[in-house]
Amino acid sequence: MRFIFKTSYEQDVRLAKHGGHVFWYSALGVFLALSPWLLPEYWLAQLTFVLIYAVVGLGLMLLAGFTGLFSIGHAAFLGVGAYTQAVLNNMGVPFPIALAAAGLLSALVGVVVGMPALRVKGIYLGIATLAFGFVVEEVFARWEHVTGGNAGLFVNPPAIGSWQIDSGTGFYFLCLVIAVLSTLAILNLLRSPTGRAFVAIRDSEISAQSMGIHLARYKTLSFALSAALAGLGGALYAHKIQFLSPEQFSIIQSIDLLLMVVIGGLGSVHGAFLGAIFLITMPQLIALGKDWLPPAIGEAPGLQSTVYGIVLVAFVLFEPMGLYGRWLKVRTFFQVFPFYRKGMFKRQKSFQKSDRLK
Amino acid sequence: MSQGAEEILVLSNVESAYGPIKAIRGVSLKVRQGEIATVLGSNGAGKSTILKTISGIIDPNRGSIHFRGENITAKDPADVVRRGLSHVPEGREVFPLLSVHDNLLMGAYTRSDRDAVARDIEAAMTYFPILRERERQDAGLLSGGQQQMLAIARALVASPQMILLDEPSLGLSPKLTKEIFEIVVRINRERGTTILLVEQNANMALNVADYGYVLENGRIVMEDRCAVLREKEDVKEFYLGMKEEGVRGERRWKKKKTWR
Amino acid sequence: MSGDFLLSAQDISVRFGGVLAVDRVSFDVKRGEVFTLIGPNGAGKTTVFNLISRIYTPTSGRIQYDGMDLTAQPPHAVASLGIARTFQNIELFEHASVLQNLLIGRHTHRRTNLLDDLLFTPKARRAALDDREKVERVIDFLDLQHHRESLIAGLPYGVRKVVELARALCAEPKLLLLDEPSSGLNVEETQDMAFWIDDIRREFGITVLMVEHDMSLVSSVSDRVLAMNQGQVLAMGTPAEVQAHPGVIEAYLGTAEDVASLRRPA
Amino acid sequence: QTQGVSKNEIMLGSIQDLSGPIAGFGKQVRLGMLLAVDEINELGGVNGRQLKLQVEDSAYDPKKAVLAAQKLVNSDKIFAMIGHIGTAQNMAAMPVQFQKNVFNFFPVTAARQMYDPFHKLKYAFAATYYDQMRIAAPKLAKEKGAKKVCSMYQDDEFGLEVLRGAEDGLKAAGMEMTEKTSYKRGATDFSSQMAKLQSAGCDMVVMGTIIRETIGGIATARKLGFSPTFLGSSASYTDLIHKLGGAAMDGLYATHTSQHPYLDDASPAISFWAKKYKTKFNEDPTVFSVYGYNAIDAFAKAAQKAGPNLTVDSFIKAMDSMTIPADIFGSPPATFTATKRLGNDTSRLSQLQGQRWKVVSDYMKP
């Protein structure tokens, strides 16, 4: 059990609350920095994907987890970022500029989508974003001379001047840097007035308003930031996948993104990363597990979606706080060892209340 | 009050917790058929928790609850209501998007006799005429006090054996507060409904109730007939606000920085 | 407008469908006073608060605040003009801790921009520490030290009331609107509340507009009282005057028979 | 040491849609490939090496296809990707493969990109939709004396290829596309599309459609009393059309190369093969099973020819110098060179007659 003696307000503002934090996050940092030499190529590629999705997840976490606005069309922002990056990059624009443009353009689109969000809530917002997602997908398909339409678009490796980042390792570090910076930005946000305003809006709009929070402005801002992160993620995604086609940014992708933050644990920054790990490794785990099943089941078509569904349902049932919730329990177990009691995390009965009035 | 009356509600050694936080610790209390009992206690003492545990909203970790001789420990709330135990919760809890009438109808959900229900709804509206005026309005749009009236009326139409009242006077005007207690007493006398009352207005509560319990930090520290409790110095000081000037003046300066 | 008045409502009315919730009500609140609204349930008191905090727009009439037309302001601007409020039914941020709630209360005083926040520049750090200090002062004032880190969802009703008051105080308002500050509090706590309101007015110089049903609290802290009934003004004056007003007794206080009349034969 | 080739094994990979919208086809391709793999392995493999096939599921999602390709290429270390289904999925997976010198062999899609920007690792077998329509559309139009040729196509790359092929073919024959209308994949209502074509007075409609849309479109037209000549691509050359659409589908033309393997086919070879398949998997084979079977078969032939020292280069050398002979399913002979990577660009026409596909033309030359 750890007791922290606080002696100044400064401590509450710091990101690392105690030595343990410093130690473990440094260890993680070292591992990540050495991964290219520790992990086989295949797993490094997966790790890169995880980082990319984590960036997108951070954005969605900000929107859904902290501001309480659920977007079922988030793949659209991912797509805007990806296509912007691809088009600019293929035109020879240096990578950092293209990346910034991808983030900015997505943010701009986010603002546009944020508009209806100012007036609608809950399910209406969900459907608005869903509809928006479909429209954007259609634009990708129709705007052929820019996006290549349904034929798709190849993406050249990222380059700054004549320096091409085409090795897996180089690109991995690129993603790592961006993921770390995004995480820091989100953490900073959460310990400052902007982030608190988001949380306020999530919990009670009327009350937030009476605290002087401009609902429209902050909701739009949340959309913009979230979209910007999705755009950055999209830009990296474009390079990683090297080929873009409109159906990659369909409702399925949007739902995957949503699942990612929910399974990761809504309302926690860790959740974005854990969710990304889940999203990327799950299909691989299913593919691996297939070999242990009798062929009649293991080789049956539809297995993947069945297992995926079962895992999802199991998560919601047994771990509504997501992977992060599970992690907290495990951590507590070790921290208070041997005093962990079974009822410690026992769920009290809880009761649903109308979301329509907020 | 008849001394040997049958005990309708018996809590023995009940302990409830919210996660790791224990809210009540080993509470035992009895309510006799036809009496009004009250639980006093300061903020956070666990009064509401006792009522919630009785009606099954939270499950106790330990102890048992018997209502009319049957064990209702950790039963489904709907089941408890069906046995004739109604609960007027703290904080109104109306159905915001249903009309006032439908709210009352839901109060009588456990009853199947349509005509009797209609009659009781009429009667409830006579207690609170404003409800008749707003019969078709969404309950969520009523003023705070009006919602409180609705919440009480809703429990009345259930025509229960026993009512748990959690701060019924919350947000009501002085006049209505008095009326509410009159109604409570009337119901108790006329219908013989047993009542367990939790109320911040201790003066009122001790006046209308027969028997009282004093709860502190989740434990019952005192219990007696209300007539006796009213005269105790502690009760006078802490719950009825009858203190000497000196004590009050001191309280003002008791705050000191507890730096963590 | 006279400079003494911080707030003045002129002939405000608001209608919801068939209900005339507020009907041509006028009143002025002087700087530094405690002004109380009383009235039976459904009289329109909370609606007056909602008009001031711009949740509703009056059907007719104007509200002047500090020399400007409040009705022309958007809802979110009200707070930055120095008006903070509490709610009758408690509207806290349920999934946040007390400390976070109070920090959100400081929103109108934010000095950093988005970039500062994202990068957590030294300026943002200073602002954060500064806010924290102000918040701690309120915590000390209202004795909330023990609940600093608790989640709102687990607090008893009475503590929540105090937290809501604290949140409003964190905004360092000029005008504080309190909707039934003592409901759900026991006698002792109500007395605390009375002292607090007194201090808020005296020490912080905040003007208080309050809705309250507990007459002991009303008479001990208010300078003036306005009684409403069915949306209209019934009486106005000192607490004693209003309490003696027959209309008020009739509609609101009830006859003065002793509660002991309810006492049951032993 | 070449990736995927060991002393007694050749590691092959494939990505199929096993849980997405065309899981039916994906499954059939897979079974066709398995049949071929087993046959070859039973006969001693390829130069003494057994074939090993690893199949992954893409659920028809390009992102999953990339993940699957990464697994196959970098983790399972395959020598070649065979019969990968879906255009976008192939496009997304190919860069991953080519980085590691892994072939994209006989993908199950008739898109031009499967061979078009040349890459030494690309080998495609199927006449493209574009070519199918470029040749068949004008030919059928002339034959039927159609004045107004129109098109209904799926709003994606597949549908557009059909449309483009038909348009270019018509133009070359001095004709023009009168009217065209599209729908989105998964659409179920084609009434406004058919109304549009009907009011334009079309007497032949080129269908850039797959299965349900082909049936839905034609059924809608029939109900509206609109009966032009319908021409589909090899995407609508499947037994499902008549199984699901019934008699209303009779008269539909479609282009194709391999024939549908009916169990009671007139050709004893096909019938024998079909029965063998059915015995093994307890399912009727379809033309997709044939695609899978042929892909493995062709690979084995080339690998055999490449000799015991199987490397990327030796395989290319073998492929580029051999002719894959015509097979029992009526596929034409295929040849490849160092620059030509499409085995054959001709197709033939079948028509639905009495709820069964009948070949009605030989391989067509423009």
Next chain:
Amino acid sequence: MQLVQLIISGIAQGCIYGLIALGFVLIYKATETVSFAQGDLMMLGAFCGLALMTFLGWPFWLAVLSAIAAMAAFGMLAERAVIRPILGQPAFSIVMLTIGIGYIARGLITMIPGIGTETHVLPVPYKDQIWRLGGLVFNVEQVVVIVVTAILCGALFALFRYSRIGIAMQAASQNQLAAYYMGIPVKRLNGMVWGLAAAVAAIAGLLLAPITFVHANMGFIGLKAFPAAVVGGFGSLPGAIVGGLIIGIVESLAGFYLPEGVKDIAAYVVVLVMLMVRPNGLFGESLRKKV
């Protein structure tokens, strides 16, 4: 004439959207969650009917009724197994659950060897029949959809407006805690709601099957029904039908008169426009919390 014919087919298609939207609205009204599994339940219903009619050879009516009953039972069972344990958690968890259930339903159906990956025809007696009236063509399959949709909508409307159980369902969705206090058997009602929703889905599936065939992915049409529900005002049963009709007709006309591609996104454009103009839809009530 052309226009009338187009409107007729628009109405028919709109009724299909409306029918599925009814399922969404039903669930929403009674539990305040959005069921993403509705389309997949529909698919299951259709497969169920198919199994009874084709594989077991039951007569049409018997098969239809049994399929509906079976799906209702399935809905209750699913509620019991996966939704009830987390009853009371934020609505969003349940939305996620429905997505999971959708995946499982689709996956399991696909896993049935030889059947799951195929497309099937549901042999209804009125298959491919048409009525001609003047120059207009009425598709009997579609007429059946229109009639059943109207009846179902009326019945559900009456349930929620007049019956005690219907009101209790809404009560439980607005304030579950209070519903418990009133003695409303929230859990049982919840089970009934999901059973009812599954039955409605089954009806939709069976009606739709002759038009779209039966296959594992037929549920995706549900995505078009969301806009229908929103345009009508989520939470309003007549709104679902009207919303469906609007979208059906707009699509039909857009497909004929407007450039290519518009038809496919017409539904979404309509919904976006609607959200700009009337954020709560045509019949949705504008709600604000009173403080």
